[in-house]
Amino acid sequence: MNAIHIITPYKYMDVWVFDDATRGLIREPFVGNTNVIIDELTKNVKNADTGFILLFSSKSFPEHNAKLVWDGKDMNGNWYLCNGMRGWLCPALLKFFKKAPKTIYVRIQ
Numbered sequence: 001m002n003a004i005h006i007i008t009p010y011k012y013m014d015v016w017v018f019d020d021a022t023r024g025l026i027r028e029p030f031v032g033n034t035n036v037i038i039d040e041l042t043k044n045v046k047n048a049d050t051g052f053i054l055l056f057s058s059k060s061f062p063e064h065n066a067k068l069v070w071d072g073k074d075m076n077g078n079w080y081l082c083n084g085m086r087g088w089l090c091p092a093l094l095k096f097f098k099k100a101p102k103t104i105y106v107r108i109q
Helices: 033-041 091-095
Strands: 005-007 010-012 015-020 025-029 054-057 066-074 077-082 085-089 103-108
Touching (some): 005 015, 025 091, 033 085, 066 085, 077 091
Antiparallel strands (some): 005 054, 015 025, 066 077, 077 085
């Protein structure tokens, strides 16, 4: 498995989604407050709505610019805290990791 994963989220019907055909994910939505977290993280990214690069890993890597900290499990998904906000990541997370990481390091570019 790769240590750093890459997706390119974009807005579809005002919801952040991403595609990863190799994992069977097409327009996989981020739900609830996770959309607000992504809005905040991309506020300085020009045209983020049309797509941006999001790198993420359970291991710290140079120049990560956000960190999600595990805050519990609920309804087959996992809650994470980021910059004082709480967002839920659905079971698709487990297509990237064997189990929900305690910390997810993120780089938005």
